[in-house]
Amino acid sequence: MVTSGDSRGLTPRKTKLSVRMKVLLLAIVPLLLLATVILLASQQLERDAIAQRQSVEQSLLTSKEKELTFLLDLAFAAIEPIMQDARLSETEKQTAVKRLFNEKLFFGEDGYFYVYDLQGVNLVHPVKPDFVGKNKLDLPVVPALLQQAQRQDGVVAYRWERPSTGLYEQKIGYARVLEPWQWVVGTGLYDVGAEVETHLQQVSTRIDNTFRYMLLLLVGAIVSLVLLVFWVNWHENRLADDHLRQLVHHFVRLQIEERRGFARELHDGINQLLVAVRFRIELAQRQLVKGDASYRDSLAVALETLDTTIKEVRQVSHSLSPALLDEMGLEVALESLVKQFQERTGIRVIRYWQIIPHELSEEVAIMVYRVVQEAFSNIERHAQATQVHLEVRQAPEQLLLTLRDDGKGFDPEHLQAGRGLGLLHMRERVELLGGQFQLHSSPQQGTRITAQLPLLFMDGRK
Incomplete structure (x- = not known):
């Protein structure tokens, strides 16, 4: 099922609390309870x-x-x-x-x-x-x-x-x-009154000491809370800095790997085809000088090789920046990607998307396209699946991507060497836009990936 357009029927995203807010709530709630207990205790005293x-x-x-x-x-x-x-x-x-x-x-x-x-x-x-x-x-x-x-x-x-x-x-x-x-x-x-007052003074002293102890406990809790807030803020900033450095490092590594892959495509594919075209043209030229009529066959082979080269160039260009995505939008680009995947693999894709046209930023659209493309590539090479469910839904504040297959699955904790690179690239792409990426898989139970991306609209709003 494929749908598009109005997203008003979608359930709004639940607001998630940050680690800082969770820690603050965990600290403030007991503090409020302590203050309430002290107030009630003072009244009871x-x-x-x-x-x-x-x-x-x-x-x-x-x-x-x-x-x-x-x-x-x-x-x-x-x-x-x-x-x-x-x-x-x-x-x-x-x-x-x-x-x-x-x-x-x-x-x-x-x-x-x-x-x-x-x-x-x-x-x-x-x-x-x-x-x-x-x-x-x-x-x-x-x-x-x-x-x-x-x-x-x-x-x-x-x-x-x-x-x-x-x-x-x-x-x-x-x-x-x-x-x-x-x-x-x-x-x-x-001395009856004096004895009563003396005893009551002792009781009052004990009550005052108890109240003073509770007050000191409350002050200590407040000081601890302030120190905790400062520590959480410092720790979160440090974690954020570390995470940002890791993302930058992964992004640079991702760019380098993509450039290496592009270089291999040029060298091993397009370059070899161009060399073959040149060889055939030179051969046809020598044959023509000699009066050999077979030069026509050499030119025909050169033209056929040149057509193959053009297709390779288009494929590389499409992998770098899909034309359909730029011209027709994410929904059409995904539909084309699904169609190519089904024709190439024979795997059935059940898809559902609800996307508001022209409201996604270029960054989010490309990110979704690349993640789906990488996921299809992994399924084709490793999953041995017969059916894939793909869902892309646009909610008021985020875009939700879910993709699952009925393949053989795997243990994410024990990936074979080289198999986790595509998954790592998907995670890094999502996190670079401030999103969340999750992977669930187990042997013989298929694989499911989910990505939540904050919406970046055309005017830069978040």
Whole structure:
């Protein structure tokens, strides 16, 4: 099937990322993920800090409540013998218990016990003796302690003067009812807020260190990315320079080989034919001088040889620059090439091309023609094929060439000496125009070559 004309039905070429863009994406994506993780982690750390503060406060309050309970247990155990002494009257027992609280039951530097009755009248206060005998319900902490003692539901937090410094500080109190006398015995602990703040400061320090570590990790990743970009850019430029030098070297070698082939064609073909023509003309000249009538046969042979020479010259000229390609375009030139190949080899060619006339540059057209010509030559000499599929499609941004045969195939990794020269020439021709060349073949599986060429339009656009 052969078609030409509009290419709007073709699928546009998928944009291919360069090595630099792939490396950048591989570097930037993890960096963005890392930044996202750090952001989420910082938010989580903030939430954890709040939860940690609440947990620490609750944990310390629970711990202090147990400690206060233990202190009250000790105090109650200390007054138990007095309360069980049958020799003392109730008044004597109460007096003895008050004396014990005022004089002996202390702990630490600022620890003491106080006693109120259920109506809020202070009975014992070693630190503030002026409270004794007075109703202190006007102090907010007193009603709270009385209620807590009767309900036994935790501790009471308040600010109170520390005996050793005279400064008001945070304190937690705990009280219990002394059942026989309906007294409320309580005590308290200072420095609770300081302990909470100290612990939270430690937690905050750990969180800050963690955040600082993550920030350093992010900065290190950014620096690494910058260095990677510079390295990739340098490496790509170096590879591009090396590749350009190789292409130039291969192009010069290709020109030299083509010139040598042209020289061989001239020397071994055309030159020998011209020598033969000259020999026949000289022979006819001698025969004519002698009056020998056979000079006509010599001239006939010379003319026949001259016709052969003209055909050889045309063939060489066609191989250098096909006239059909210059005059009629790529599609007609390819059709002529296919027809000659089928007549010469008997191999069937199934072809399909979709080419927009007059939009291909001369460079691309010649390149496609030469690649197909070289491929046909390889198939004729080596493939032992019976059928060839040729496809040339013009897409919006590139020209796609696919050629495959059903021949015996080969292992590209183990080519015989001299067989890979034509394939090398095809690859070099395609890459010289910035295209991509691919070869796929295996024994008994045929051969397929594909070439992708960027479109160079008549006005130089790419």
